[in-house]
Amino acid sequence: MTITDEVLADLRSLDTPTVCNALEVVAPDRRATGFTVDPLVCARPDLPPIVGFARTVRIRARRGDERSGREAAEARVGYYSYVAEGGARPSVMVIQDLDDPPGFGAWWGEVNTHVHRGLGCAGCVTDGSIRDLDDLAEGFQLLAGRVGPSHAYVHVVDFGSAVTVAGMEVADGDLIHADRHGAVVVPSEAASQVKAAAELIARREAVLIAASKQADFDIEALRSAFREMGDIH
Numbered sequence: 001m002t003i004t005d006e007v008l009a010d011l012r013s014l015d016t017p018t019v020c021n022a023l024e025v026v027a028p029d030r031r032a033t034g035f036t037v038d039p040l041v042c043a044r045p046d047l048p049p050i051v052g053f054a055r056t057v058r059i060r061a062r063r064g065d066e067r068s069g070r071e072a073a074e075a076r077v078g079y080y081s082y083v084a085e086g087g088a089r090p091s092v093m094v095i096q097d098l099d100d101p102p103g104f105g106a107w108w109g110e111v112n113t114h115v116h117r118g119l120g121c122a123g124c125v126t127d128g129s130i131r132d133l134d135d136l137a138e139g140f141q142l143l144a145g146r147v148g149p150s151h152a153y154v155h156v157v158d159f160g161s162a163v164t165v166a167g168m169e170v171a172d173g174d175l176i177h178a179d180r181h182g183a184v185v186v187p188s189e190a191a192s193q194v195k196a197a198a199e200l201i202a203r204r205e206a207v208l209i210a211a212s213k214q215a216d217f218d219i220e221a222l223r224s225a226f227r228e229m230g231d232i233h
């Protein structure tokens with residue numbers, strides 16, 4: 001299903017918890033799946049949400065690449081070709097670290113954030129590690145399992161297959177929404193409905209919040225607010 005620029009802009013105007021709330025309305029079967037559940041480090045909490053189409057990758061860093069020098073070089077170029085040409089843009093990298101525990105060596109730092117931004121990528125969600133926090137590409141967001149100093153033997157194992165990162169299962173091409181709270185997969189068939197659902201939820205919540213701020217707020221006022229919320233459609 002084609003996702004328009006208008007829908008992408010609508011999604012970027014919402015934070016990730018709000019998108020999760022809206023999905024409970026428009027895609028109720030997704031209430032307990034499709035989002036990160038493990039804590040992640042956000043490199044830039046001040047950045048707005050990122051929205052894009054997943055490029056899925058698996059990496060490893062504890063031991064060297066077993067491929068020959070030429071094969072490893074070709075695989076590396078193949079990876080960057082996948083980033084640039086592997087599907088719709090903007091992209092969001094979703095990278096599963098196969099080391100146990102993940103994050104032994106960082107794929108992300110000054111160089112890769114600049115290269116990926118130049119290839120149309122908005123950011124990354126990974127259970128691996130990140131570094132060079134003061135030198136990251138401007139506007140590029142990283143959500144990661146940890147911060148670490150070295151890249152060790154980090155290399156791409158494969159790309160384009162399904163991955164699981166921080167409890168979130170992602171397939172190549174999935175629509176990803178992420179900010180400092182975490183990330184969620186937005187079903188393409190529901191994407192155009194998210195903004196309206198979020199606005200409905202906000203109107204309902206506003207009634208309860210306004211009531212709670214009144215000096216005479218009590219349990220009866222709470223019940224009244226709940227009834228009023230139920231009448232908002």
